[in-house]
Amino acid sequence: MTQQNERGRWRPGRDRMAVWHPVGDGSARVPAPAPRVLVVGGGIAGLAAATGLAERGARVVLAEQHPQLGGRVRSWPVTHGEDRVTMSRGFHAFFRQYYNLRTLLRRVDPTLAGLTRVADYPVAMADGAADSFARVPRTPPVNLLWYALRSPNFGPRALLKADIAASSRMLDLDFPQAFDDFDQLSAAAFLDELNFPPAVRHLALEVFTRSFFADPTEYAAGELLAMFHLYFVGSSEGLLFDVATDDFGTVFWDPLQRHLVGRGVDVRTGVRVEDLRFRAEGGVRAAFDDANGRDLEVDAVVLAADPRSTRRLVAEATGLADDRWRASLATTGNAPRFVVWRLWLDRPVRADRPAFLGTGGFELLDNVSVLERYEAGARRWSTDHGGSVVEVHAYAIDQARSEQSLREALRDELAAVFPETGAATVLADEWLVSDDCPSFRPGERRHRPGVRTPDHRLVLAGDGVRCDLPVALMERAATTGWLAANALLAGWGTRGHDLWSVPMSSRVPALRRLRRLVA
Known part of the structure; x- marks a missing residue:
């Protein structure tokens, strides 16, 4: 659903506090001759980057190693x-x-x-307990109060036993600072402090945390809190x-491929990028594993591959001078x-x-x-x-x-x-x-690469890329894809694409004041 707010500006959903992140000024099209960009990876991040670049006139080659587009959201x-x-x-x-x-x-x-x-997102526990989000109100703080008092797994008695001071930290967040403030702490350790009932703790650990394919002891609390903020305490879009x-190809990726081809994008599926060479005189040469064996000369690269492929291509690339950055990227995992x-x-x-x-x-x-x-x-x-x-x-x-x-x-x-x-x-x-999903281990954020890299010819995108907006999973992939396109477009004096997010801070001032009183 899209709506107009009270000032007539388009907004992407029902939340009147959704944040608009406009890009700076620039030309409507890239300058001639149009730069050529290789987008490595045809998942959500690569598709967003390719779309953002092609719509501004860049010549884009999109290379995907699988026969279908969509990445981890593909179908076959x-x-x-x-x-x-x-x-x-x-x-x-x-x-x-x-x-x-x-x-x-x-x-x-x-x-x-x-x-x-x-219609509903029920949760069943192994001990027979159950919960549902169908009737939870969508807007904070009403949703918090409703769940705390009405949920069969929480209730007033459990609320009295919870550590209010520790719990209130979930209501007083500012992004991106919250990512860093809680990065060293595991999700399991953070939830231990709350003294929530076991069933509620399982809800947080095994529904939210495990959405990232992670063991709770190996998942940073900052990412967990971003999830709570995105879905529950920071947005009025609701939990449903x-x-x-x-199937995903029929509904979205096949039509999007046709859209990109119509914009002049050279879409290559079933090909693997083997090597990237950043040349001292400018430009990048990419080598593929396809039968014709021809290299490709481009002006810039969007690396939107899976984390393991990204680490491999960066480690083996020639002409990337910042060894410290490359070594930091190499410490991230799956x-x-x-x-x-x-x-x-x-x-x-x-x-x-x-x-x-x-x-x-x-x-x-x-x-x-x-x-x-x-x-x-x-x-x-x-x-x-x-x-x-x-x-x-x-x-x-x-x-x-x-x-x-x-x-x-x-x-x-x-x-x-x-x-x-x-x-x-x-x-x-x-x-x-x-096992091709990114890890979000405690303390790993400082090593996680951002969209921009030390070389202006290379940008990164994907759900494993550092992003300062409170986004997660598919939304992080899409957001970093748009940001990667914007970063290259800005270098060519071209206007990028505006973004949106849920509020960057906890949305109820009274709850933030309460948290500081009990802290």
Whole structure:
């Protein structure tokens, strides 16, 4: 939803306190001859960067190593017998606070008809406790009070036991300072201080923290607080979200590829950038692994690849002079591996099962989604076969666990939350294990690279890139992609693209004053 505020300025959602981040003045188009830019990576960050540059007249080459665009939000076809279906990296929630991602999607879907609202976001705990966000008011501080007093996992008695002084720190945040203030502390240690009930603690640890595929002891409290701010205490957009109405390629990335090609972008899928050479006389030469073996000469590079590929390309690049910066980037890491398991079952799950269920307190299971509730392709399969397409996720998986033990445990835990699946036959399945997400370990922020680098010809983008706005996950990828395009455009005297964010500070002055009184 987009609206006009009281002064007539467009705003990206319902929150009247959303912050507009305008860019400086500049020309409407890049100067002639138009600079040529290589964007490495066709995920959300690379797509935003390519879009921002192409719309200002830059000549863009977008290189993606997979056959499809979308990065970690891509989808691809799979065949099970006579059935042609799709697979992806799993469920992705398009929150209403994702202003800059939605700006990108509106390039091909102005009304965002490709997104549909999820009615509820229930959470089931292993001990039988449950919670729901469907009725939580959207605006702070009413949402905080409602949840503290009405949630079955909190309530007035638990509120009296909580450490009010420690808890109040969540209500008195300024960004980006809060990232740094809490960077050395782990999310687990921070939540220990709050003395919240175990079920609420699990909600924070295993729903918010594990959204980053991280173990709570290896996840910085500053990032956790940014999540709370983004979704709960800093925004009035609410906790509910939208999901894609069909597979991601069909709904967004295929149309966006056509949009980019129409803007003159040379989109190359299924190719890997092997080497970057920053030449002393200017420009960059990129080498690819494709069959023709031709190098590409460009004026600048947007490195929007996965974290491991980014580290490799920077480490092996020639002509990048700042060894200290490169060494700092090399110390950043990847989150532990995760599992996405999609099951095509011979019978439907119960009609009252939600489209998405968060879980907490289980050994492995982190969430369950029922794809026919929202995805058109899965709905067609379900209608044709009389079954359900169910997907389970497990994050921060121990490297020592075998695939067989993971499968057995996840089937058992799925049956614990959806008992009817215990007797179901798996007609087909897709099993994916990966560890290509960025880590956010305590103390790592100081090493995490920003969009700008010591060489003006190189900018970075992605959800592992340092960003001072309170953004996370897909929104961080989109935001840094726009910022990367803006950084290059500014160097050519060209106006970039405005951005939006939730408020940069806690939005209720009375709560901030209360925090300082009890501190």
